[in-house]
Amino acid sequence: MPKRLTIKDIARLSGTGKSTVSRVLNQQGDVHPETRKRIEAVIEQYQFIPSRPARSMRVKESRVIGIIVARLDSAAENQAVSAMLPLLYQHGYDVLILESRFSTDKVVEHLKVLTQREVDGAILFSFTELTAAMIAGWESHIVLMVHPCEGFSSVCYDDAGAVQMLADHLFQQGHRRISYLGVNESDKTTGEDRYRAYLAACERLSLPPLASLGTLEYHSGYTLAGEVCRDGTSAVICATDSLALGIYKYLGEHPEHKITVAAIGNTPLLGFLFPAVITLEFGYANAGELAARQLLAHLTHTAPARTYLLTGQLNTDIAG
Amino acid sequence: MPKRLTIKDIARLSGTGKSTVSRVLNQQGDVHPETRKRIEAVIEQYQFIPSRPARSMRVKESRVIGIIVARLDSAAENQAVSAMLPLLYQHGYDVLILESRFSTDKVVEHLKVLTQREVDGAILFSFTELTAAMIAGWESHIVLMVHPCEGFSSVCYDDAGAVQMLADHLFQQGHRRISYLGVNESDKTTGEDRYRAYLAACERLSLPPLASLGTLEYHSGYTLAGEVCRDGTSAVICATDSLALGIYKYLGEHPEHKITVAAIGNTPLLGFLFPAVITLEFGYANAGELAARQLLAHLTHTAPARTYLLTGQLNTDIAG
DNA sequence: CTGTTAGCGCCTTCAA
């Protein structure tokens, strides 16, 4: 056990005082270039790393940020988190990951824990039921994902634009019976917003709407598939890639239907199993990076709250 | 800003000294029941939480543990991690999650970071290339997942037993041509161990082996499917659930084959899309919990290194 | 430009 060195040690080793060492460590104040070199050499030689707890205690900032995901096993959230981590670590922050499972209770509980842990900031994957009141007090050091909220920074997806893009694309391909398989409107973005956009698209393109709304799971897609694959439907837009998987299962059992499937999402599996699918994906990684940067901005110079709206990208690899 | 209280404050508030408060906080030493009650009341009333940095500094233990996963988006790893988190948090540990992407370089780098952060322990999702040398020094406070290592605690899966179980099951169902779709032997557990077990099973059951080895991705399963779906093969064992997805894609395009698919893994998607699949799953959540408990054991009372070998469970919902 | 000093909040002797 080499017993970690302290700044006092390296002060002695480089023949200076603690404060000078501290100054070069935090690159603040003026230090004579030569003394600096000398100190840096010693630091390098002994691989000295200042103690975080000691620094935290003194400075009253933990250098920790919390991330509350809805589900640890969500592909989209995972991609976003993967993009955040390197950035945050790189800026010297530790990251605590918590899971809400879409429970507002869990969120407020986690937020309380994060407060107790004195974290410097947080990134929260939000959802419909979450109200501004639940995150009150965090405005200056939190960024929301997916769901915006007045007065808070957030990075969200352009749900309406996505459905619109999908509908237009299918229309251009000649489809005149485009139905929609979605999610219950109680979910604001994935449910209501996307459904509304579908209805609007039908209106705009003068198409007869045919839709069915269920839950997020692929089971729901399978169950509801029959309701949208009829009346001469030639294409269906799915609010979610898992829903599309459900439909494909249905189509596999009902080969008489010749239907084009389009979906929002980016499970690579979907495109692999069913190459004909048309997919629109938001850049989740990109979103994560944006969120992390915005949070960092909040933490360094008090930046104003800002909302990013990410637009999707069409993905029609195989289908002509 | 209510400005956090310190133990000094609550000492004053409860009319005692700092040390007494500290004693009840750490439930150590003898404290008069009455004084204790009084202090606890104040603590409760003000929702007092002692400062972690201050405690860490004094006690020289960070109460942080690191988890290095191979891939953030691995379903199996996610399940395991989900099980660890609550346990660890519950015991007062913060958790840092890092991603290795199967790179030994990343692992040693992360391990170094964890050392610098003075974490108390770590859980590492290991893989073939990882050698004992790379994790030297961690023996007393690390637990490995998936791959065992001499002198270190680990929780692993009984790969050989799993393949054996699958083979026996298929044999009992009357299959006499059972082929194998696996992973390159350069991967010790998923590759070599499972393949060897398949060969052994063939030997034992006097069946002619027919196997093909590729990579972990489902693309590989699709590509190699043709090589194992012939010579009268009636069933194929897949080393991995993703491989099974590849086979199913192939089978979908070659309906002339009537083949039973069995696989190790538990992607719920697989069973949903192809209910006839026979699946053997290790309890990943269970594994995670075990690992967390073992690490906690190491951290509290220096427990001896120990290896857990988890056996799988057959899953044949639909298939008769 | 640099060293000295004084705590940050907590735990741990050491007396009382």
Added chain:
DNA sequence: TTGAAGGCGCTAACAG
């Protein structure tokens, strides 16, 4: 059983 005192490693005045 309890309080006072000391110091963990670091930063931020404050003198030089």
